[in-house]
Amino acid sequence: MQTLIIGCGDTGVRVAARAVAAGDTVTGVVRSDASAARVRAVGAHARVLDLDNDPLDDLPQVDRLFYFAPPPREGTVDTRMARVLDALAGSMPQRAVYISTSGVYGDCGGAWVDENRPVNAESERAKRRVDAETRMLAYCGHACILRAPGIYGPNRLPIQRVLDGTPILDDADGGWSNRIHIDDLAGIAWLAGTRAMPHSVYNACDGNPTGLGVYYDTLAHMLDVAPPPRISWAQAQARFSAMRLSFLRESRRLTNQRLLADTDYVFSFADFRDGLAASLRAEPPRD
Template sequence: MTATEPHGPCIFIVGCGDIGQRVARLELAAGNSVAALARSDDSARTLAARGIGPVWGDLDHPDTLNQLPAALATLYYFAPPPPTGGDDPRLRALLAALPAPPERVVYISTSGVYGDCQGAWIDEAAPLQPRTDRARRRVAAESALLAWSGRQGVPCIILRVPGIYGPGRLPVERIRQGVPVVHPAEAPYSNRIHADDLAAACRAAARQGRPGAAYNLSDGHPTTMTDYFQRVADALGLPRPPLVSLAEARRTFSPAMLSFLEESKRLDNRRMLEELSVVLRYPDLASGLPACLAEV
């Protein structure tokens, strides 16, 4: 596979999965040239079929990152850190391999960096208190990116994202399998954003995000994971998941699932709405879930 070298500054997406491709569609519709990192021929063909120029490279093998575009208008970095460790060598490798600094960087992080806030409403000034290794890697990545941004003089915008839902992203199989959820009275708060709104917010951040700022990207109407699963089940006409106590969940749920139950927070999204001028198409589950069902 050979690299695609765009003509002039381009939009470059690293981690061009579902959200990356949604952002790419918005950028292409605006008449911009879009390229994305691809680490396999299959990925390259998928990107090319969507009008996205594939650029070969594997973040886990920095020596392959030698064909990156020389002129970048916006670098969208959506790739996750590795599944282990306390840092994000993938992000560091990409930044080190860039032939020239981009005009700006938009980085997707996670709301997990705030840790457990015991159900409180929090804005972007809340302290970062990650409780999981996954969230600690994100904090390390944010710190590394901001330090690099300061040295290079490149505006960098950090987006702290909670659970994402949308067509093809609903927990359909889990509900069909009857996997239990925590009783509503004990369920912690969780936050969500529809995939289309997330993509639109990413593009808004690239255009008017404040350099060095972080933004909570959520629909502003947190509920609980239990409420979410019940609403999805109702929308699909499926039986609601069985309920268990939090104590029973702690005995039987996987560590990954438990990590979501041990944190409770409600994200304040006012900075996103006011500074990025984002108008949400789906400001709550009542409006967002029906839009997902056509592709289920």
């Protein structure tokens, strides 16, 4: 099998390692030489490409396509994906997987959200993701879309914020926090890339939402420091960036029941507390 991973970063390298172990010939497309070295370290081939500007007409023919690259930072169209899929137009993969975001649902007022809920993207970044989902399914009708919430894992924790005592929004003013450990996201993506999935869209989450404060307090306890101080929404508007506020405005509780019903996937970290502990053990020591 020829496997192509567009955007072979932290999640992609984990998928690449699984594909190499399965005997696939794997190519990971990355943006830097440092990322290319990580791809080669797991036994895959690496291509350093600028998806916005470099010619893409020599991308390899593909049996499995994993698309993990983010959209551009502006606009409502994922022009990067458009260029990649144009270049792959003569190659129809047996399996295609795209990691999208749960942000396509927009603000759901704290309601439980399954995959039958219509998309309601409110920010431009979420609209770019809706565009990408549409493009991927138009290119490959049997593609699998994984809508992921906040991804955490080694080197993906707000450790410095907690150590610095940076305030967080009080849960009374904020919404629900949904998560997926990066190892589980890679595992789900690989599963979707190796079998026919009954549905085209899945919430790729651990299925156990909490208030954001619970997550930060748990991390603070594990770091043996005081919990972060809380601030109100009015105070947050004065302190936080527009980007961060846009995330905090949206509240939803993601269910992963479709994924559990359709597959035999067993989560490594269904409880974020276990995921945090494992991530901290994998972090490099701090001075």
